[in-house]
Amino acid sequence: MNEEFARLKNDLDVLIEQLEASDFFKEGEDLLIGCSTSEVMGHHIGKESSMEVAELIFDAFHQAAERNRLNIMFQGCEHINRAVTMEYDVARAHKYPPVSVVPHRSAGGSLSEYAYHHLSRPVVVEHAAADRGVDIGQTLIGMHLHHVAVPFRVEQKTVGKANVTLAYSRPKLIGGPRANY
Structure with missing residues (x-):
């Protein structure tokens, strides 16, 4: 592994360690990963x-998802309308209808393509509603x-040269000033 990839792997390891230490991952929840491997390498x-970057990122988050018992999803790029690749059983449990597309480097992006070929029963859906997300490279998750x-x-x-944005979701607050939360 060259020096640049060693630094990238270290960035991923540190990020995931910090997420695990801060209780970001919640067992049984859906984790969405969006990533521009181009941005990670310092390109547009x-x-x-x-x-190669896709493989590193997939492996790091796939292992974290297994350790923390999460459902992992990978968002594609704008050329497939940011469709999401996930395991068939997860899509079925959420009643997400599959779409007919196979992500690839030029339409979906490298991470989405890699995920499609390395999940056990991959499917792509047009819309998902994940509980938590990791956005590497401003992919608009x-x-x-x-x-x-x-x-x-x-x-x-950061991961490599890409900014990392993290989010979790909470229930909507409804009822106005009289409501108790």
Whole structure:
């Protein structure tokens, strides 16, 4: 592994350690990962997609999802309308109807393509509503999070050269000033 990939793996390890230490992951919940491998490598989003970076990121979060008993989902890029790749059983449990597309580097992005080929029974859905999300490289995951999304912060703010944005969701507050929460 070259020095750049060693630093990237370290960034991922530190990020995941901080998320685990701060109780970000909740057993049984859905975790959405959005990532521009181009941004991770310091390039403009969608311009220098990397399967090697995708593999590192997939492996790190897939292992974290298994350890923490999470359902993991991977958001594709705008060329497939940011459709989400996940395990078939998760889509079925949520009643998310599958769409006919196979993500690839130029339409879906490297991470979505890698996930599609490495999940046990992959399916792609047009809309999802995840409980938590990790956005690496400003891929705009908010459209696939439950309302209301709440920012979450840890010390590790980048993976490679890409900014990391984290969010979890909470129930809506309704009822106005007379309501108790």
